Amino acid sequence: MSPDARSVYRWAVLAIIAGCIAVSYLVITHRAARPGPTATAGPRPAFQLPFPCGEVWTLTTYPGHDDFDIDFFAASGATAGRSVLASAAGTVTWAGWSATLEDGRPAAPGASGTRGGLGYGVIIDHGGGWFTEYGHLAAAPGVRTGETVKGGQGLGVVGHTGSTTIDHLHYEQLNDTLDPKRTRGNGDKVEAVFDGVPSGITSDDRSPDQTRTSRNCAPPGA
Structure with missing residues (x-):
């Protein structure tokens, strides 16, 4: 392989590696930015009508x-x-x-x-x-x-x-x-x-x- 060909090859490999790193960064960032799963609510309180008894x-x-x-x-x-x-x-x-x-x-x-x-x-x-x-x-x-x-x-x-x-x-x-x-x-x-x-x-x-x-x-x- 000629020196010029080796140089082109090295640059191509470096470009591929850089692209993979960029994609990985974007995926990780996107996942981190998404809201996490919601929490689970506790038992619903025994709510009553907000008025005095019997009304x-x-x-x-x-x-x-x-x-x-x-x-x-x-x-x-x-x-x-x-x-x-x-x-x-x-x-x-x-x-x-x-x-x-x-x-x-x-x-x-x-x-x-x-x-x-x-x-x-x-x-x-x-x-x-x-x-x-x-x-x-x-x-x-x-x-x-x-x-x-x-x-x-x-x-x-x-x-x-x-x-x-x-x-x-x-x-x-x-x-x-x-x-x-x-x-x-x-x-x-x-x-x-x-x-x-x-x-x-x-x-x-x-x-x-x-x-x-x-x-x-x-x-x-x-």
């Missing part, structure tokens, strides 16, 4: 609402001013106005599935990836960010603050292990279950109204 409420939704979001209206009597209770024990991750913290700082991105529209509201972390969200309270919540709450503990009263003019409670149950980024946004919402029974609210334009009686009867912390 009867209508669960409804409307076209344009996110799937699984529930609007609660009292089945009889006035809805405004009714007590809103924690569906289960947990830690308050946000309590304030339209997804802002008490000191005025905005809540973490994705911390509220309806950022800017909840008015006065509360989000509770129940552990194991489970969260509940309560919106449109009539006034500032009776709990604070970071506070530990008991199941059945009062959070506030029903109102129409935020992006609504009708008194009702906006409510969500979320499983944030469904999203690798843990945003607790729309992708983490799931069908709410109360006292072990699915809510029946699964689609914003196809779910018929439901009527349920609250079994949130044990004293807070019992």
